Amino acid sequence: MAWVSEASAHPAGPPHHPAARPAPPDPAALGRLTPLAALRALDASPRGLDEQQAQLRLERYGENTVPEARPPGRPLRFARSLRDPFSVVLLVLGLVSAAVAAWATAAVITVLVLVSSVLRSTGEHRAERAAAGLRELVAATATVRRRPAPGADPRVREIPVDQLVPGDVVLLAPGDVVPADVRLLRATGLTLHQPALTGESAPVARAAVDDPPPGELPQQPQLCLQGGSVATGSGTGVVLATGADTFRARQSRAVPCRPAAGTVFHRALGGITWTLIRLMLCAAVLVLAAHTLLRGPALDTVPLAVAVAVALTPEMLPVVVNVSLARGAVRLARERSVIVRRLPALHDLGAMRVLCTDKTGTLTRDRPVVHRALDPAGRPAPEVLRWAAVNAHWTLQLAELPAPDALDEALLRAAGPGRETGVAAVPFDPVRRRATAVVREPEHPGTHTVVVKGAVEDVLGCCSHLRTAAGEQLELDDAHRARVLARAGREADAGLRLLAVAIARRPGRAPTTAERGLTLLGFVALRDDLAPGAGEALAALARHGVAVKVLTGDHPATAARACRDLGLDPGPPDAVVTGAQTDALDDAELAELARSRTVFARCTPAHKARVVQVLRAAGQPTGFLGDGVNDLPALRAADVGICPRGAAEVTRAGADVVLTGKDLTAIDRALSCGRETTRNITTYLRVVLSSNLGNVLAMLVAGLLLPFLPMLPLQVLVQNLCFDAAQLAFAFDRAGPAPGGGPAAPSRPAGLRPRAFTSFVLRFGALNAAADLATFAALGWLLSQDSAAGLDAHAVFHAGWFTENLLTQALVIWLLRPGSARRLPLPVALAVAGLTAVGLLLPLSPLAGALGLTATLPGAYYPLLGGVLALYAGALCFTRARYRSAISIL
Numbered sequence: 001m002a003w004v005s006e007a008s009a010h011p012a013g014p015p016h017h018p019a020a021r022p023a024p025p026d027p028a029a030l031g032r033l034t035p036l037a038a039l040r041a042l043d044a045s046p047r048g049l050d051e052q053q054a055q056l057r058l059e060r061y062g063e064n065t066v067p068e069a070r071p072p073g074r075p076l077r078f079a080r081s082l083r084d085p086f087s088v089v090l091l092v093l094g095l096v097s098a099a100v101a102a103w104a105t106a107a108v109i110t111v112l113v114l115v116s117s118v119l120r121s122t123g124e125h126r127a128e129r130a131a132a133g134l135r136e137l138v139a140a141t142a143t144v145r146r147r148p149a150p151g152a153d154p155r156v157r158e159i160p161v162d163q164l165v166p167g168d169v170v171l172l173a174p175g176d177v178v179p180a181d182v183r184l185l186r187a188t189g190l191t192l193h194q195p196a197l198t199g200e201s202a203p204v205a206r207a208a209v210d211d212p213p214p215g216e217l218p219q220q221p222q223l224c225l226q227g228g229s230v231a232t233g234s235g236t237g238v239v240l241a242t243g244a245d246t247f248r249a250r251q252s253r254a255v256p257c258r259p260a261a262g263t264v265f266h267r268a269l270g271g272i273t274w275t276l277i278r279l280m281l282c283a284a285v286l287v288l289a290a291h292t293l294l295r296g297p298a299l300d301t302v303p304l305a306v307a308v309a310v311a312l313t314p315e316m317l318p319v320v321v322n323v324s325l326a327r328g329a330v331r332l333a334r335e336r337s338v339i340v341r342r343l344p345a346l347h348d349l350g351a352m353r354v355l356c357t358d359k360t361g362t363l364t365r366d367r368p369v370v371h372r373a374l375d376p377a378g379r380p381a382p383e384v385l386r387w388a389a390v391n392a393h394w395t396l397q398l399a400e401l402p403a404p405d406a407l408d409e410a411l412l413r414a415a416g417p418g419r420e421t422g423v424a425a426v427p428f429d430p431v432r433r434r435a436t437a438v439v440r441e442p443e444h445p446g447t448h449t450v451v452v453k454g455a456v457e458d459v460l461g462c463c464s465h466l467r468t469a470a471g472e473q474l475e476l477d478d479a480h481r482a483r484v485l486a487r488a489g490r491e492a493d494a495g496l497r498l499l500a501v502a503i504a505r506r507p508g509r510a511p512t513t514a515e516r517g518l519t520l521l522g523f524v525a526l527r528d529d530l531a532p533g534a535g536e537a538l539a540a541l542a543r544h545g546v547a548v549k550v551l552t553g554d555h556p557a558t559a560a561r562a563c564r565d566l567g568l569d570p571g572p573p574d575a576v577v578t579g580a581q582t583d584a585l586d587d588a589e590l591a592e593l594a595r596s597r598t599v600f601a602r603c604t605p606a607h608k609a610r611v612v613q614v615l616r617a618a619g620q621p622t623g624f625l626g627d628g629v630n631d632l633p634a635l636r637a638a639d640v641g642i643c644p645r646g647a648a649e650v651t652r653a654g655a656d657v658v659l660t661g662k663d664l665t666a667i668d669r670a671l672s673c674g675r676e677t678t679r680n681i682t683t684y685l686r687v688v689l690s691s692n693l694g695n696v697l698a699m700l701v702a703g704l705l706l707p708f709l710p711m712l713p714l715q716v717l718v719q720n721l722c723f724d725a726a727q728l729a730f731a732f733d734r735a736g737p738a739p740g741g742g743p744a745a746p747s748r749p750a751g752l753r754p755r756a757f758t759s760f761v762l763r764f765g766a767l768n769a770a771a772d773l774a775t776f777a778a779l780g781w782l783l784s785q786d787s788a789a790g791l792d793a794h795a796v797f798h799a800g801w802f803t804e805n806l807l808t809q810a811l812v813i814w815l816l817r818p819g820s821a822r823r824l825p826l827p828v829a830l831a832v833a834g835l836t837a838v839g840l841l842l843p844l845s846p847l848a849g850a851l852g853l854t855a856t857l858p859g860a861y862y863p864l865l866g867g868v869l870a871l872y873a874g875a876l877c878f879t880r881a882r883y884r885s886a887i888s889i890l
C-alpha cells in the first residue's frame with residue numbers, strides 16, 4: 001500500500017488545515033525499505049513527481065521549513081531578561097531594601113529592572129526579526145527532478161528548499177545541505193558531514209544499499225538526514241520526510257553552531273559583567289563598613305549601600321548591545337550588501353586580528369580557462385587535454401553531479417568528450433585531490449581504461465610510468481619524478497593552476513577504479529584571473545591592522561604567485577608551508593609558524609581548520625573567508641566565518657557573514673562597521689562606569705566627612721534612571737569622521753577588553769570624583785556663609801550635588817564619545833540637552849520636595865558650579881587627548 005497517495009490527498013476539510021493534516025510518512029520505517037519499495041510506498045518514481053502531484057503534497061504536508069527552535073515570544077523573552085546577571089543582582093538588592101522597609105528604594109529598583117527588561121526584550125525581539133529577515137536573503141535551494149506534467153520528461157531544476165515534498169527526487173552534490181530526510185537511490189563516493197546528528201566531525205560514507213544494517217537512523221548508510229551536508233561525491237534520493245516530520249525536527253536538535261559562550265564577544269562581555277558585579281558588591285560592602293565604623297550600626301545605611309551598588313550597575317548594557325548590533329547589521333545589509341547572520345559576529349569582525357582566506361573562488365574568480373596541455377617534458381600535447389575532458393565528462397555523468405565544478409567545466413569547454421563509454425567513476429574530493437573515471441575505448445575491446453586527473457603530487461603518487469611525446473613508455477624513476485615536479489613548479493610559478501593526467505589500460509570485463517600503476521601523460525595548465533577588488537580588499541585589511549593568511553588546496557607556487565599579484569608578500573619560495581609539513585608539528589609549533597608565515601598550500605579541509613584553531617588558541621581573534629565545501633571546517637572553527645557571494649550553499653549556511661556585493665572590498669566596510677558597533681558599546685560602558693565610579697568614590701569620601709548622608713538613596717536611584725535613559729543614545733550613535741579627518745571607525749582591531757577598561761575607568765572615575773569633591777567644597781563654603789542662614793543645609797547639599805551630577809554626566813557623554821565634539825548626532829545631542837535640563841530644573845519642580853531636594857540654592861552656587869564644570873571639561877579634554885589611542889581602540 002502506498003503511504004502517500006494523491007487519491008487521499010484531498011481530505012474533507014481545507015487541505016492545509018492542521019486538523020486535516022494526515023499522519024506523516026514515518027522516515028524510520030520507510031528508510032529501511034529497498035529503494036524500489038520506498039518509491040512505491042511514497043507513490044513516487046525515480047523520474048520525479050509531476051508538478052501537480054508536488055503541489056498537492058505541499059498542501060497536504062505543508063512547507064519544508066527548517067525546524068529551527070521557534071523564537072521565544074515576548075513574555076518568555078521578558079522572563080529570560082530577568083535572568084541576566086545584572087537583573088538578578090538588582091532584584092536581590094531590591095529584596096534587601098524591602099527587608100529593611102526601604103520601600104522607595106525597593107520601588108525604584110523594581111522600576112529600573114522592569115524598564116531595562118522591557119527595553120531589552122523588545123530590543124532582542126527586533127534584533128531577532130532583523131536577523132531572521134537577513135537570513136531569508138540567503139535562503140537555500142534544492143535540486144530536484146520533476147516532470148512539468150504527468151506524461152512529460154523529467155527536468156532537473158532548483159526550487160526553494162521550503163517547496164520540497166515527500167516523494168520528490170533530489171540530487172545531492174558537494175556543498176549541498178541535505179534539505180530533507182532522503183533515502184538514497186544511487187550514490188557515488190558520497191560522504192556527509194553531520195556533526196549535529198551524530199556528534200562526529202569526520203565525514204561519514206553513504207551508499208544506496210538495498211539491505212541496510214540495523215542501527216540508529218543517523219548511522220544508516222542509505223539515509224541522508226536533513227541538516228547534514230555533502231562533503232564529497234554525489235547522490236540521488238527520494239525525500240521521505242520534510243519540515244517538522246524530519247528526524248532532526250523530531251529530535252528537536254538545533255542546527256550546529258558555535259556555542260554562544262565561546263565567541264570573542266561573549267567571552268569579553270562575560271568577563272566585564274563579572275568584574276562589574278564584583279566591583280558593585282565591594283562598593284556596597286565598603287559603604288556599609290565605612291558608615292558603621294563612623295556612626296555605629298544603623299539600618300538606614302543599608303538603602304544607601306544598596307543604592308551605591310545599583311548606581312554602579314550598567315543595567316542598560318544588554319539593551320545597548322542588542323540595539324547597536326542589530327542596527328549595525330541592518331545598515332550593513334542596506335548600504336554595503338553584507339549580511340550578518342549571527343549578530344555578535346559583528347563585534348567579532350571588529351575584533352579580528354587575523355583573517356585566513358582560501359584562494360580559489362575568493363581571491364581568484366574560479367573561472368579557469370585552459371591555457372595549454374603539456375607532456376611530462378613540457379612539449380604541447382593536445383591528447384592530455386582530451387583525456388582530462390574524458391575524465392571530467394564521465395565523472396560528471398556517472399556521479400550524477402548536478403553541475404560540473406569550475407575546473408571540469410573549463411576542460412569540457414576546451415575539449416569534447418570523445419568516443420569512450422564510461423563505466424565507473426570516483427568524483428573529485430579535496431582530501432584525495434584527484435578524480436577517477438573508468439571508460440571503455442571502442443578501439444581497445446576487452447579492456448577498460450582508468451583515467452585519473454588531479455593535483456600533480458597526488459597523481460604522480462599513483463604512477464609507475466610516464467609517456468614521452470614519441471609515445472614511448474618509460475619507468476618513472478626518482479630522477480624523472482624530480483624533473484616532472486620541477487616542470488610543474490615552473491608552470492605554477494607563472495600563476496597557472498595545474499592538473500596532472502594519467503591513465504592505465506587494464507584487461508578484463510570487471511572495471512576497477514584502483515589508482516595504481518598508472519602512466520603519466522602530462523599536465524593541463526589553466527589560468528584563473530584574480531577576483532575583482534581582491535587586491536584592494538587585502539590592502540585595506542593590512543591598513544586596518546588585520547594580518548592575512550592564505551590557506552589553499554592549490555600548488556604552493558600557484559598560491560605564492562597569486563599572493564604576489566595581489567600585493568601580499570608570500571616570502572621566499574620555501575616560506576610557503578604545505579599541509580603535509582604542518583602534520584609534523586604540534587599545536588604550539590604550528591601556532592608559532594602560522595604567526596610568521598603567510599601562505600599555506602596543499603591544505604585539506606582539516607589542515608585549514610587546524611591553522612585557524614591554533615591561531616585562535618594563541619589568542620588571536622581569527623576570521624576565515626572561504627567559498628567552498630573544503631572551507632567549511634575552517635569556517636566553523638573561526639571566531640567569525642565569512643563567505644563571498646557565489647559560495648557553496650553549505651558554506652553560506654555555515655557562515656556568520658555573507659558578502660553579497662560583487663567584490664571583496666565589502667569585507668573592509670563590514671570590518672569598519674563591526675568596529676564602530678563595538679566602539680558604541682565600549683563608549684557606553686566607559687561613560688557609565690567612569691562617572692558612576694566617580695560618584696561612588698565621592699560618596700565614600702563625603703560620607704566620611706559629613707555628619708549626614710551625602711545623597712539620599714532615592715536621589716541616587718532617580719539620578720541613575722536619568723543616566724540610563726540618556727545613555728541609550730549610544731546605541732544610536734554614529735561617530736562620523738574623527739577630528740582632523742581621520743576614519744570614522746577605529747583603525748585597529750576593536751574589542752571589549754576588560755584590562756583596558758579598568759585603567760580607563762579608574763582614570764576618568766578619579767577625575768569625576770575630583771569634580772564632585774570640588775562641588776562639595778563649594779557647597780560647604782556657601783553653607784558656612786551668613787547668607788545661607790535659615791536654609792535647609794541637607795536639602796541644599798543634596799540639590800547642589802544632584803544638579804552637578806547630571807551636568808557632569810552630560811559633559812562626559814558629550815566629550816568622551818569618539819568623533820567630533822562639535823558635531824553631535826541628534827540622539828546624543830538630545831541626551832546631553834535632556835540631562836542638562838533635568839539637572840537644572842528638577843530641583844525647581846514640584847517633584848523636588850518628594851525627592852528631598854530644595855529649590856532655594858544660594859545664588860552664588862551657579863557661578864561656582866560653572867567654574868567646576870569648566871575645569872572638569874578642560875581636564876576631560878586634556879586626558880582624552882593624552883589617551884586618544886586608548887579611546888579609539890577600546
Ligand SMILES: Nc1ncnc2c1ncn2[C@@H]1O[C@H](COP(=O)(O)OP(=O)(O)OP(=O)(O)O)[C@@H](O)[C@H]1O
Pocket residue numbers: 358359360361405407408428430433434435453454455456497498499500551552553554555603628630
Ligand atoms: N575537479 C577536479 N578534478 C581533479 N582535480 C582537481 C579538481 N579540482 C581541483 N583539483 C586538483 O586538486 C587541487 C586541490 O583542489 P582544492 O579544491 O582542494 O583546492 P583549490 O580549489 O585549488 O584551492 P582553494 O583551497 O583555495 O579553494 C587543485 O589544485 C587541483 O590540482
